[in-house]
């Protein structure tokens with residue numbers, strides 16, 4: 292009898308453990324890794340022509356995205372750059388950039404979040420992930 296109970300406990304243990312594993316997999320599918328992979332594809336489609344594959348930009352024309360205050364700093368400002376573009380003289384690494392960047396407001400909240408999370412965690416950058424919910428709030432607000 293004891294043996295049967297032992298076996299039953301083992302089986303239950305095994306079953307609940309495998310269930311836990313499935314759950315873990317589901318979670319992995321939704322983690323930033325997936326967001327970053329999508330961001331990489333979006334970067335290649337929407338940003339690479341100007342900011343280049345290594346994020347180094349083109350000197351005097353398009354600024355680099357490597358450890359700049361814009362990429363790593365204020366998330367609201369960063370989200371707005373994608374939604375509304377940027378048209379002012381800025382200085383990065385001692386170089387002045389004055390060309391305008393067009394807004395890319397046709398990108399969805401998810402796409403903006405993905406591409407920004409990608410640039411914030413690439414080219415030697417390390418910063419928090421940006422969520423679609425954050426983009427949604429900023430898109431809806433009128434302030435810059």
Ligand code: HEC
Nearest residue numbers: 337338341354355359361362377378379388389390391392
């Ligand atoms: C047509 C060229 C072009 C495209 C496409 C473009 N940018 Fe830009 N980007 C610029 C220019 C030019 C500036 C500087 C604007 C200024 O000086 O006002 C800039 C500025 C920036 C900045 C702030 C400055 C810095 O270097 O940190 C960020 C961040 C940025 N772009 C990210 C992106 C991302 C992400 C994409 C794609 C979703 C993108 N850009 C697409 C040309 C472009």
